[in-house]
Structure formats: structure tokens, C-alpha cells
Amino acid sequence: MTFYTEPVTDLIRRRKSWRSYRREYITDDLKGQIQDFSASMDAPPFGSTVRFRLVDSSAPEKTRTPGTYGVIRGARHTLVGIVRPSPSVWEDFGYSFESVILFCTGLGLGTCWMGGTFSRDYYGRAVDLAPDEIIPAVSPVGYIAGKRSILDSLLVMGAGSRNRKPFTELFFRGDFSTSLDPAGAGAYGEALEMVRLAPSASNRQPWRVVITEEGVHFFLSRTPGYRKLFSRVDLQCIDMGIAMFHFASAASCLGISGGWRKWEQPPVIRMPEPLEYRVSWVPQS
Ligand SMILES: Cc1cc2nc3c(=O)[nH]c(=O)nc-3n(C[C@H](O)[C@H](O)[C@H](O)COP(=O)(O)O)c2cc1C
Numbered sequence: 001m002t003f004y005t006e007p008v009t010d011l012i013r014r015r016k017s018w019r020s021y022r023r024e025y026i027t028d029d030l031k032g033q034i035q036d037f038s039a040s041m042d043a044p045p046f047g048s049t050v051r052f053r054l055v056d057s058s059a060p061e062k063t064r065t066p067g068t069y070g071v072i073r074g075a076r077h078t079l080v081g082i083v084r085p086s087p088s089v090w091e092d093f094g095y096s097f098e099s100v101i102l103f104c105t106g107l108g109l110g111t112c113w114m115g116g117t118f119s120r121d122y123y124g125r126a127v128d129l130a131p132d133e134i135i136p137a138v139s140p141v142g143y144i145a146g147k148r149s150i151l152d153s154l155l156v157m158g159a160g161s162r163n164r165k166p167f168t169e170l171f172f173r174g175d176f177s178t179s180l181d182p183a184g185a186g187a188y189g190e191a192l193e194m195v196r197l198a199p200s201a202s203n204r205q206p207w208r209v210v211i212t213e214e215g216v217h218f219f220l221s222r223t224p225g226y227r228k229l230f231s232r233v234d235l236q237c238i239d240m241g242i243a244m245f246h247f248a249s250a251a252s253c254l255g256i257s258g259g260w261r262k263w264e265q266p267p268v269i270r271m272p273e274p275l276e277y278r279v280s281w282v283p284q285s
Helices: 008-014 028-039 089-106 120-126 150-159 186-196 235-253
Strands: 051-056 077-082 138-142 171-173 207-211 216-220 258-261 276-283
Touching: 008 089, 008 186, 008 235, 028 051, 028 077, 028 089, 051 120, 077 089, 077 120, 089 138, 089 235, 171 186, 186 207, 186 235, 207 235, 216 235, 235 258, 235 276
Parallel strands: 171 207
Antiparallel strands: 051 077, 077 138, 207 216, 216 276, 258 276
């Protein structure tokens, strides 16, 4: 499991999306640490290979970071994640990219997941993308500005980024008819809280979790039409991968051991809405 110099639960609580940066380069030492960390990470749960490049997105005369449609201001560096299509690659991508995002948070740097508002052509050229490779998302990396730009504040408000759904709406015991509250979740309470705090595309929070005797089962509640909006990339499965990383890294930090498993047949749990079973976390005694 990924190693941080402070509890991952603190990093998760501290991370926020930032779209306004000081127009400064980060030090070579910080750049080196991010590159070393991303090159030496463990493989994600489904074994996909995720490649990272920290691109110098400098255009000293410009306030806006190129290739971000004006959404990001000031950032001189962009973290680019690259994959080749494979089964469950989106979850693996979310899992790996979030672990680097949290590493950057630990270095005191700002980040912002971007799966929509960036130019895939621009960053594809910047990293010499091979024809069979895809860039699912990028993130600016830099020193945050003291104040959010107007556009940044509008995007935070528009997505309702400061809010999260209540615990009882996301997490269940046995089946979907019994909501779970933090106290009732026992040892899993804090790890589930880390799922709840995860970033997600447009803050849709599509993860639903049911705890049974066999394990902790993760389901996707898709936003209708969202999949068609970004047809080459499944952003909500990336959200799922982020949630998986938050859960597993928090569990490991709290001394709860277990591992990921995807059953061929979804666990027999009555589903009230068309949810998709994605994966389970099975505790180890
Ligand atoms: C997969 C993914 C894609 C995202 N894409 C964008 C994007 O294209 N542009 C953007 O400004 N924010 C994007 N976000 C940021 C979300 O809007 C943000 O995470 C959410 O509103 C919660 O806010 P927080 O990150 O500050 O907790 C994305 C987040 C995720 C996880």
C-alpha cells in the first residue's frame, strides 16, 4: 500500500480542487519527488499500467494555463495520466492518479482532477501520446493562489463542491433497505467517511456501498446521459477508482487488512435502482 509521511486520512480531509495558482515553478526537489513517487507506485487493483508525466505547461506571458480552456489560472505544471484500454482500466486509473494527487497534497501543492475541461489534443502532443494510448484526466500542480479566481469560485458553487451526500444515503448494511450511520459502521466507519469525502466528476458522488458478512461491496449509481458526454472515457468508473483508493488506503492506515475482488456474479443484494456492481473489498482475518 502507498506510503505517505502522514496519515492518508489527513491528506484526504485536506485535499480540495484548486483552479487558481501562483505563477511560479515548483522546485526541482518537489518535481523529483512527484516523479519518483509516481514511477515507483504499486500496481493498481486490476493490474493496469498507468503512466504519469509532469508536463511543464509554462507560457510565462499567459495567466491561463494552456490546454485548460481558461479554467486553470497560473499553474506552471500539469500532471498527465496515460493508459492503454484494458478491462477495469478506469477504476485502476482513478486509483493510481488519486494516490499521486494525495502525494502532491502532502507536499503542500494544489491540484484539481480534470476529466472534461482540458484539451486531449494539446496534452497528447505534450506527452507524445501513442495512437493506442488515452489521457483520461490531467491535474494542474502548483502553489495555490491566496484567493480563488471568479471562475474557480463559480465552478465550486456550480458543482456544490463543498457538499457531500449524507453517510446514510451512500452506505448500507445487508441490503439497500438498511442505511448505515457512522456509529453503526464500526471499524469501517472512518474508511467509509473517506469514500464520502472523495472527489468525483461534477461532484456527483456515484458510489454506493453495502456491507455484508462476505465483504464491502461497491456499486455505481450512474448519472443518466453522463457516459455519452465523454464517450472515450468512463469518468464515473474513474470516480469509483478514487473511492476504492480512499477506502483501501484508509483501511490500511487504520490497521484493517483485506483486498479487492470482483465476483463474476454480483453479490445477491436487492437493488432499488439500476445500480452496477463494480467490486468488493474482502477483509482478511
Ligand atoms: C474524474 C473527475 C473529473 C473531473 N473533471 C473536472 C473538470 O473537467 N473540470 C473541473 O473544473 N473540475 C473537475 N473535477 C473536479 C470536481 O468538480 C470536484 O472534485 C468536485 O466538485 C468536488 O470538489 P473538491 O474536489 O474540491 O472536493 C473532476 C473531478 C473528478 C474526480
